[in-house]
Amino acid sequence: MGRIEILTGVERRRVWTDGEKLRILDEVETSGSGVAEIARRHDILPQQIYTWRKKLGRDNRPADRSGVRLLPVALIGPDADDETDRTAAAERAAPKRSVKPSRIEIGCRGGRVLKVDASIAPEKLKALIRSVEEA
The missing domain is CATH 1.10.10 (Arc Repressor Mutant, subunit A)
Structure with missing residues (x-):
């Protein structure tokens, strides 16, 4: 019983x-x-x-639920003596880019996606993200 x-x-x-x-x-x-x-x-x-x-702050789900994700970054240092060696190393590490201007896609809250030109100023990008997430 x-x-x-x-x-x-x-x-x-x-x-x-x-x-x-x-x-x-x-x-x-x-x-x-x-x-x-x-x-x-x-x-x-x-x-x-x-x-x-x-x-109690013991939630086992992923810690960051805001949708922000960190991406891996590879830094190429000036370890080569010759300028051509540095340029060649940068070309090997960097993927081939298309002729089209680069665009960035940012996933925001509520499933919204913000697509902007890669050359946008950081302050403008912050303002855009805030306005999209507040809408």
Whole structure:
């Protein structure tokens, strides 16, 4: 027979301390069991565990949900003595570019995509991104 808990008094909700919440969240992360199984074990709803994760900063989803992603960058240093060696090294590292002017596509909130010329001034680009995301 399962455990039965009878709640009496005016307050019908259980109160979990931050320590208890963190212990349950640690159990979810380390046990290998699913959230639903851990929730059943502690007689709570799985949604409660997800809410605790958000409130206590333990959310396991990707840290940056703003849509901003960092791209890898390769720097070519002036390690060659000759100017032609540096130019040749830069050409090998840089992909061949088309004759068309370069464009940048930026994914914004709400699925909007901002397409701009690559030569746009950074301040103008910031203003455009802000206005698109606020709209």
